[in-house]
Amino acid sequence: MAPMINRRALFVVISLSAVLLLGGCSVLTGNPREQANEAISEANERIAEHNDLFEQARSTYADVKESVESGDDPSQERDRITEAKETLQDARGNLEEARDSLATVQDLDVDPEIKEYSRLLTQAMDAQISAEAKEIEFYEILELDPALENNRDRALDLLSEVGAGYEEAEESYAEAREFADSRPNLIEPAPEG
Numbered sequence: 001m002a003p004m005i006n007r008r009a010l011f012v013v014i015s016l017s018a019v020l021l022l023g024g025c026s027v028l029t030g031n032p033r034e035q036a037n038e039a040i041s042e043a044n045e046r047i048a049e050h051n052d053l054f055e056q057a058r059s060t061y062a063d064v065k066e067s068v069e070s071g072d073d074p075s076q077e078r079d080r081i082t083e084a085k086e087t088l089q090d091a092r093g094n095l096e097e098a099r100d101s102l103a104t105v106q107d108l109d110v111d112p113e114i115k116e117y118s119r120l121l122t123q124a125m126d127a128q129i130s131a132e133a134k135e136i137e138f139y140e141i142l143e144l145d146p147a148l149e150n151n152r153d154r155a156l157d158l159l160s161e162v163g164a165g166y167e168e169a170e171e172s173y174a175e176a177r178e179f180a181d182s183r184p185n186l187i188e189p190a191p192e193g
Contacts, residue, residue, distance in 0.1 A: 032108040036118075039101045039108075043121075046098035053091035054132075060084040061139075064146075074146030081146060085139035092132045099125040113183055120179055124172030131165025134158050 061084045064077045102125070105118035138158045145151045 032110045033114075035108050036105045036110050036114055039104045040118075042101040043098040046094045046101065050091045050094035050098065053087050053094065057084045057088040057091060060087065064142075068146060077146050078143055081139060081142045085136055085143065088132060088136055088139065092129060092136070095125055095129055095132070099129065113179075117176060117179055117183075120172065120176035124169050124176060127165055127169035127172055131162050131169060134162045134165060138162065 060080055064080045064084065068074050068077055099122050102118050102122050106115055108115075135158075138155055141151045141155050141158070142148070148155050
């Protein structure tokens with residue numbers, strides 16, 4: 001039996017670090033900055049859910065990989081591979097919701113820097129969502145051929161694409177962090193309470 005691919009962990013943790021856009025917020029509900037705060041808060045919740053599910057999917061994959069590589073019958077692992085795929089699909093759905101929430105900031109009357117920060121984060125999420133779609137495709141191949149006896153080349157190609165996608169996402173997240181770090185008044189930590 002051919003061993004499963006030994007791939008590196010491609011886990012990109014994203015979070016807006018529970019930040020709120022502050023600085024000059026009015027206390028009136030519905031003002032654009034408060035709407036931006038709400039969009040970012042909603043995105044943070046979805047991102048946290050994404051990260052939990054993403055980690056679960058990776059954990060399941062690692063367990064399956066270990067089991068198959070230790071000589072267990074790969075066909076016995078199909079259900080767990082399906083579980084990992086479905087968990088990643090759920091995680092991806094949460095990330096799509098986070099991206100959609102952040103995208104609403106572009107339509108608000110807020111500082112251009114806030115819009116740019118939101119755009120950079122949305123761009124990073126798009127790259128990650130695309131990479132996760134390819135990873136889901138990889139899981140679909142594993143469901144049909146857990147030992148990758150017949151689909152090894154396609155699986156390797158997908159993993160290369162996944163790796164490049166996660167690398168692009170990481171670079172985009174770094175760009176967003178640099179943008180925010182260079183503008184200390186752009187974001188401030190949420191008040192504790």
